[in-house]
Amino acid sequence: MRDFDNQPDLSGNTLQLRPLADSDFEGMLLAASDPLIWAGHPATDRYQRQVFAPYFAARLASGKALAVIEIASGQIVGMSSYYSPPDQPDAIAIGYTFLTRAKWGGPANRELKRLMLQHAFKAYDTVYFHVAPNNLRSQNAMLKLGATHLYDAELDLSGVPAMCKCYGLSRAQWG
Known part of the structure; x- marks a missing residue:
């Protein structure tokens, strides 16, 4: 196993990423509500407290989740994680990501991924992403980053095997 910090403190121009904390629950629920x-995720009802609470607990327990904070307001605007792909346990993936709709269609997702990719590329040559087949918005975001669709696979990312579109982005592709 590589020496890799799964919960770094990272800062960009508009976003700060820091380890997810138990005290983030209410702010994260507000962002996720x-x-x-x-709509494009397997758990379409995750905006509900009773559905979001176990998801948050699982992400917190993983020790790999990051809270995404808007620097200007100090508000939580999303979450993301590093994780080991189940079919490639010696690799790194970025996922379990969501951002508030106010951050869609602008530079926030690119900044979030840039911060996480720069950190990951210090230890790995390729970063993987797994997207639900019906999540076209996230699939398009992967292509905008320069990731390549590699294959489709049934993977257990959250306790239930599900089909995923598997993307990869190499350090060379990233720049």
């Missing part, structure tokens, strides 16, 4: 955020 929009049903449209989850």
